[in-house]
Amino acid sequence: MNVTMKNQSTSLAEAKPRIRVVDADVHHNIRDKSDLYPYLANNERKRLEEHGIPRNTSLYQANGGWKGARADTFDAGEEVDPRSNFDMFQKKLLDACNVDVAILQVESTPSLVALADIDYSAALIRAINDWSLEHWVARDARYRLSLTIPMQDPAMAVKEIERLGGHPAVIAAYVVCGSPRLYGKREFDPIYAACVDHGLALSLHFSNEGFGMNPPPTAAGFPSYYGETYLIRPQFYQAHLSSFLFEGTFEKFPKLKVVCCESGFGWVPAFRWRADVAWKELRWQTPWVKRLPSEYLEEHVRFTTQPFEESEPPGAVDEIVGWMNGAKTLMYSSDFPHWDFDPPESIPSRLGPLVRRQILAENALGTYPKLAGLVGAGTG
Amino acid sequence: MPTAHPVCKVSEMPPGSRKLVTIGGRDIGVFRLEDGRYFGLRNRCPHRGAPLCAGRLMGLVTAERPYQLLRQREGEILRCPWHGWEFDLTTGRSVFMPEGVRVKSYPVRVQDALEPAVDKFEVTESEGIVVLWIE
Numbered sequence: 001m002n003v004t005m006k007n008q009s010t011s012l013a014e015a016k017p018r019i020r021v022v023d024a025d026v027h028h029n030i031r032d033k034s035d036l037y038p039y040l041a042n043n044e045r046k047r048l049e050e051h052g053i054p055r056n057t058s059l060y061q062a063n064g065g066w067k068g069a070r071a072d073t074f075d076a077g078e079e080v081d082p083r084s085n086f087d088m089f090q091k092k093l094l095d096a097c098n099v100d101v102a103i104l105q106v107e108s109t110p111s112l113v114a115l116a117d118i119d120y121s122a123a124l125i126r127a128i129n130d131w132s133l134e135h136w137v138a139r140d141a142r143y144r145l146s147l148t149i150p151m152q153d154p155a156m157a158v159k160e161i162e163r164l165g166g167h168p169a170v171i172a173a174y175v176v177c178g179s180p181r182l183y184g185k186r187e188f189d190p191i192y193a194a195c196v197d198h199g200l201a202l203s204l205h206f207s208n209e210g211f212g213m214n215p216p217p218t219a220a221g222f223p224s225y226y227g228e229t230y231l232i233r234p235q236f237y238q239a240h241l242s243s244f245l246f247e248g249t250f251e252k253f254p255k256l257k258v259v260c261c262e263s264g265f266g267w268v269p270a271f272r273w274r275a276d277v278a279w280k281e282l283r284w285q286t287p288w289v290k291r292l293p294s295e296y297l298e299e300h301v302r303f304t305t306q307p308f309e310e311s312e313p314p315g316a317v318d319e320i321v322g323w324m325n326g327a328k329t330l331m332y333s334s335d336f337p338h339w340d341f342d343p344p345e346s347i348p349s350r351l352g353p354l355v356r357r358q359i360l361a362e363n364a365l366g367t368y369p370k371l372a373g374l375v376g377a378g379t380g
Numbered sequence: 381m382p383t384a385h386p387v388c389k390v391s392e393m394p395p396g397s398r399k400l401v402t403i404g405g406r407d408i409g410v411f412r413l414e415d416g417r418y419f420g421l422r423n424r425c426p427h428r429g430a431p432l433c434a435g436r437l438m439g440l441v442t443a444e445r446p447y448q449l450l451r452q453r454e455g456e457i458l459r460c461p462w463h464g465w466e467f468d469l470t471t472g473r474s475v476f477m478p479e480g481v482r483v484k485s486y487p488v489r490v491q492d493a494l495e496p497a498v499d500k501f502e503v504t505e506s507e508g509i510v511v512l513w514i515e
Contacts (some may be wrong), residue, residue, distance in 0.1 A: 064464050071461030072434035341462055346428060 018377040021344050022101040022364035024304045025205070025261040025333035026093065028136055029083035029107035030128065035135070039127035044120060053124075055111050061226040065339020073337040082337045083107045086136065093336045094142050097344050101364070101371065102336075105146045105174045105205060105261070106132055113176060114212030118153040122160065125150050129164055137169045144370075146174035146203045152213075154187055158194045165198030171370040172201040172259065177236035178208025180215065184243030192253045199369035204240060205261040206233050237263040238271055241301065245275060248288040250296045257367050259302045262335060266309040269323035272297055298325055302367050304333035305359060306342040318350055327355045331364045387510040390490055393418075396455075400433060403514065409433025410488055410512060411469060413455055419469045420486030420512045421458065430462040432483060438466075440475065487513045 030036060033052055037045050065071055073082035073092060082088060093099055106128055115121035125148050137143045147170045149157040157173075164170050173195050181187065183204075195202055209217035216222055217236070223229055237260045244250060244258065275293035283289070289296075303324075311317040321330065335341050347359050362376040385403050387410050393399060398411045400423060407423035409432070423433040439454040457475065458467045466475040472485030490508040 065461065066436055071436050071459070072431055073461075339462060339464060343428065 017100065017375075019100045019361045019365060019374045020377045021097060021099045021332060022103070022361045022371070023093070023097070023099045023334045023336070024103050024203075024259060024331045024364055025306065026089075026102045026104050026336050027083055027107045027338060028086075028089065028104050028132070029081060030131060031081065031084035035131055036124065036127040039130045040123060044123040044127075047120065048124070053108055053111055054115060061224075061229060063226060063339070068339060069337045070339050070341050086139065089336070090140060093334065094140070097334065099334075099344075100142060100361070101144060101374070102142055103144050103146050103172065103203070103368075104132060104136060105203065106148060109148045109174055110176050110178070110207040110211065112148065113151055114178070114208050114214065116152070116213050118150060118156055121152070122150045122156045125160060126163070129160070133164075133167065133169065144169050144171045144368075146170075146172040147200070149173050149175065149191070151175050151179065151183075151188075151191070154191050157191045161191070161194040161198055161200065165194065165200055168370065170198075170200065171368045172203040174203050174205065176205055176207040177240060178206075178211055178214040178217075180213060182243035183240045184245070184247030184249050186247065189249075189252060192249065192256050196253055196255045201257040201259050201368050203259045203261055204237065204263075206236050206263070209236055233262070234264055234267045238267070241271070241297070242275070244300075245279075245293045245296055246286050246289060248286065250300045251288055251290060255369075256300060257302065257369075258300055259304065259331065259367065261304045261333060262306060263303055264307060264309065265303045265305070265324060265326070265330065266311075266317070266320055268297075268303060268329075269320055272324065298329060302329055302331050302363065304331050305347060306333045306335045307340050308342050308346040314348075315350060318348070321351060321355070326351075327358045328363060330359045331367065332360045382513050382515045384491075385512045385514065387488070387512055390508050390510060393510055398433065401512065403512070407431070407433075408486060408512065410510065411437075411458075412510075413469075417470075418488035418490070418510060420488045421467070421469060421472055422484040422486075424483070425460045425462065425465060426481060426483060427460065427463055427465050430460050432458065432460050432467070435459045435461040437469070440468075489513065 033048055036048060040048060069082045073088060075088040076085050094102060108128060112121055112124045112128065129147055132145050137145050147164055149160045151157050161173060208214055210222055218232060250256060272294040279289060279293050309317045309320065332344060332347060344360055347356050349356065357377060365371045365374050365376050387399060387401055393412045395412055395414045395416060398409055401408050401410060409421050409423045411419050421433060423431055425432040435458050437455045438457050438459055439451040440457050441449060441451045443449050456469050458469050467483055468475060472483045474481035489511050491511045492508055
């Protein structure tokens with residue numbers, strides 16, 4: 001009797017697929033604006049037909065790769081955006097890299113959330129979220145959606161979370177760094193409350209700095225070249241994280257998780273140290289911040305790995321991983337199909353099999369509340 | 381001792397085309413430039429292992445002084461499809477660090493089909509075959 005019971009429970013546990021790789025940052029997109037027509041009311045549809053998807057870039061810089069994507073992903077020809085090629089994603093990302101869970105963050109989001117016309121923005125966002133669920137998530141069980149929300153209008157953002165946040169495959173709210181206001185400001189609190197209520201992490205990704213109605217990407221205006229833009233990204237995240245820390249966001253929302261996507265992570269240890277120094281010296285100004293900032297960061301904030309730091313000597317980056325407790329705070333991402341893609345092998349085996357498994361899958365399963373039921377390959 | 385490896389008939393590689401071959405477990409890209417020259421390059425980027433030969437060909441872009449852009453040798457620089465590392469197709473050396481970072485390059489010649497090593501192609505007298513040499 002006992003033996004039978006034991007066997008049953010063993011086979012049940014084995015039946016659950018083990019998660020080897022969670023990819024926290026993947027960028028799909030519509031093939032054409034007409035993909036969104038079925039999801040729009042007549043008036044918005046007519047406007048989209050006439051004007052297309054707005055591209056609110058206030059500066060032009062050449063991107064890397066080929067048209068910003070890996071040059072070996074134009075499987076359907078030069079004219080088909082690899083981001084819109086569902087079959088190619090399955091072959092060259094999910095299958096080729098053993099990705100068991102891929103978190104989609106739609107390529108068009110920055111253009112849609114930079115619009116000052118909040119009703120039109122929200123309509124396009126609803127359309128692209130519905131389209132993503134129907135045409136990507138529903139067609140492959142490995143996909144999850146990071147829900148685009150109109151962050152420029154917190155009330156509308158909450159509405160979108162309430163509309164789709166309960167969907168089992170919607171596991172995060174997708175937000176870009178470019179914003180007229182820092183995200184720790186209390187006007188954004190209802191969004192974080194809605195995220196926690198619906199079991200969503202907040203996924204923060206650079207973009208839109210200096211676009212549309214947003215301030216310039218640096219305190220001294222606009223850089224000329226993409227290489228500069230590439231280098232200055234950490235400050236976007238540092239600004240919002242400082243804001244979260246000192247506004248007390250993590251005191252107000254003890255369950256909130258923030259994922260910094262494509263931020264790099266070499267800067268994180270120094271940021272943690274400096275934040276702790278600032279708190280010790282200036283604590284009396286923000287006494288609602290009860291703990292060391294490094295403790296909040298370790299509990300609430302995760303960093304995706306791509307682009308994985310390349311140090312000289314190569315092993316030096318391992319020290320950084322240790323200083324930021326990367327075994328807990330780093331999560332693998334590929335950024336597929338962008339040109340600066342990282343395969344899972346980018347996580348060096350030097351870190352050891354345990355830390356590697358943490359970074360490739362386990363940390364994500366512990367971060368996104370809706371992934372908590374999945375079993376990692378390294379568990380047990 | 382160098383070994384000869386037939387790739388294809390000349391007519392199967394028009395100017396500006398490339399072919400991928402596997403020889404002894406190694407993937408190698410064979411390129412025919414617009415001007416008729418041929419080059420072979422290992423299809424693996426030393427950076428992250430990307431399929432290098434799926435990259436785009438470009439020119440060598442240099443600047444003697446800031447902002448004085450010069451673009452020459454169009455089509456002779458292979459840019460990795462992933463992170464954009466540039467390699468000189470004619471030597472296998474990287475553009476940013478020619479001495480330290482390079483990929484294996486192989487000589488490619490057009491030959492008659494007379495040598496035993498390459499005799500498996502049926503060719504007419506007027507048409508040669510593309511042969512890659514591994515030393």
